[in-house]
Structure formats: C-alpha cells, structure tokens
Amino acid sequence: METLTAKEAVHCVAETVSKVSVTQPEIKKPSQAAINKLLDKISAFNKHIEEKTNLVIELNKQLEKVSYIQVSSEEDFDLVKNMINMLKDAYGKTIRIYVRDSWTITAGCSAGVMYALKHALDDWKEHNEDLEDKFITLANDDEMKSLSAEIIKLTSKKAC
Amino acid sequence: MEVYCTTLFQKEFEKICKKKNYPDCHSEFVEYFLKQDFKDIPSGDMLYGPPEMALWKKRLPDSSGYRFYFFASIASECVFLAFVHPKTGPLGTPNVKDQFKKQMHRDVLSEIKEGTLTKVTYDLANDTVNFV
Numbered sequence: 377m378e379t380l381t382a383k384e385a386v387h388c389v390a391e392t393v394s395k396v397s398v399t400q401p402e403i404k405k406p407s408q409a410a411i412n413k414l415l416d417k418i419s420a421f422n423k424h425i426e427e428k429t430n431l432v433i434e435l436n437k438q439l440e441k442v443s444y445i446q447v448s449s450e451e452d453f454d455l456v457k458n459m460i461n462m463l464k465d466a467y468g469k470t471i472r473i474y475v476r477d478s479w480t481i482t483a484g485c486s487a488g489v490m491y492a493l494k495h496a497l498d499d500w501k502e503h504n505e506d507l508e509d510k511f512i513t514l515a516n517d518d519e520m521k522s523l524s525a526e527i528i529k530l531t532s533k534k535a536c
Numbered sequence: 537m538e539v540y541c542t543t544l545f546q547k548e549f550e551k552i553c554k555k556k557n558y559p560d561c562h563s564e565f566v567e568y569f570l571k572q573d574f575k576d577i578p579s580g581d582m583l584y585g586p587p588e589m590a591l592w593k594k595r596l597p598d599s600s601g602y603r604f605y606f607f608a609s610i611a612s613e614c615v616f617l618a619f620v621h622p623k624t625g626p627l628g629t630p631n632v633k634d635q636f637k638k639q640m641h642r643d644v645l646s647e648i649k650e651g652t653l654t655k656v657t658y659d660l661a662n663d664t665v666n667f668v
Contacts, residue, residue: 436599443582498623499599502631506581506593509634514584523641528589530648531609531616 418485421477425489432470432496439463439503447511456511463504471497537574540653541617542643546667548620552602557625564596565604566665569615570658577615578608583637591618591640600624605632605640616644617656 380388447453474497480486514520541549552561569577578587580594588610596602600623607616618640621629647653655668 440581444587446586495600498630499595503581505631506583509637510582510584513634514637517638520584520638520641523638523645524585524589527607527641527645527648528586528609530645531589531607531614532611 421480422486422489425477425486425493428470429489429493429496432493432500436496436499436503439500439507442507443503443510445511447515453511453515456507460504460508460511463500463507467497467500467504471501537577537613537615539569539615539617539656541656541667542619542640542647542653544643545617545619546654549617549665552620552622552627555625555627558602558622558627560597561602561620561622562665564602565620566658566663568594568596569604569606569617570656570665574608574613574615577606578610584641591637595623603629603632605637607644616648616653618644 442456442459445452445456447456474490474493477486478490481490549561549565552558578590578592580592583591583593583605585591585607589607592606592608594604594606596604602620602622604617605619607618608614609616619632619636621627621632623630644653657666657668658664659666
C-alpha cells in the first residue's frame, strides 16, 4: 500500500477539488410553460402514432382477406395490380416518415409507440410482398401451376 | 385430421425450439396445429393456390412471432407443414421470397411421391411433439 505524506495527500485533494469546482456552462431552467408545451407536443405525437399504428393493423387485417381473392378476369387482375402498386407507394411514404421521426426513440420520449408502429409496418411490408408474389410474380409461373395441380391430385381423399 | 411435415420443416422446428430465445415455439405449434379441429387451421395469409389446397402462412402468436408455412387439403383434412421461421431474434427472417415458396411446393410434392413425409403427433402425457 502506498503511503502519502500529509503534504502530498492534501496537495492531491486540493488539485482534484479545484477541478471539480471549475465553473461549467450554464443551462437555464426552462419555464414551466415551455415544459408543458413540449410535453403536450410529445403527447400529441404519441397519440398520432398510436392512431396510425391502429390503422396499419386494420390495413393488415384487410390485406389478409385480400389474399383469399381468386382473380378470375383481366379486370380483377388490373384492380389487384393497381392496388398492390398503391400499397407499395403508400408503404414507401410511411416508412420514410417513420425513419424521419425515429430520433424520438433514442430521445426516449416515444420508444414504445414507435416500436409498435414498426411491428405493424413490418407486417404491412410482408403482406405487400406476399400479395405481389401471389397475384403477379407466381400467377403466371407455369411450373408453380403444375406443382400445385399435382399436389392437389395426390392429396385427394383417396391418396391421403 | 392428420398432420405431416417435410424434412426441412422438422429440421427448422427443432432448431428453433432448441434456442432459448424462442421458449414458446413448441407450445404455440401444439396449440394451433395439434389441438385444434381441422376447420380452424387454414387461416392467415393464403400465399398460393386454390382454397381446397392452398399454401398458407400463419403468424403465431402474433405479428412479431413465428411464421408457419403449410398446405391444408380440405378434401382429405390433412395438413402438410413445409417451413417455419421466427420473425425476430437470432434465427429471425423478415419474409421468404417467391422462389422459396415454389421450393416449398417442390419439397412437399417430392416427399408425397417418395413417401418420406413425416407424421406429426402430440403426446399429451409428456407434452412432446413426435415425428414418426
């Protein structure tokens, strides 16, 4: 154990104390009105995000039902194709707004609502991809049609 | 109702269940696929095919959970499990591509033809999933 003389110990303490007590830049306490205004803004933002999340969750439920559609005409195909393009555009805009506002997660004021929105947006993206695969990419794939038809044939009541 | 799975499904399911990050994969699977009536199983997203034998994707227990891919034959009341992945965590994947959906069709078809599909049963006494 290192033993200091009284002089050395006092010198060390005095030096550290002098550093601690150095004046630091001042940050002024905001007025209560300013604090309230900021809290109101955060609260309104969080409410907006919650409403948007609920809308996206509702949209996801609707898209699940869209996956049950059987496209039987060119008119149906055009309708569904346009809807998929509209969905992709809208998702792109929405995710850009999410990224713009994602600083609120690290700022600690909206993490919970923002994570919930991200989950819903991820689901939306997944639906968009699955619908595009089903109604556009795989719809005219001959190998897929043939595989599906053969599976149906082999899994009839008798075969299973 | 009978439940079958491909070799790939069994491999992935067992891999996921071994990870501590996914403690509810086994129970979610049992509750949905092995304890329900057949009529309640074909639900979720219909990824491809006619309703009588479609490829489905089911999110269990919810959107941040697991994705189970399966075929459900309405005529024979058989379920054919093709693939599973978690959405998040170390084995997490955001989605599967169109070519992989085609591969799931190839896998199920070839295993039906070769008779290599595995039957999946539930042992209530031991709470275990058996691949026979």
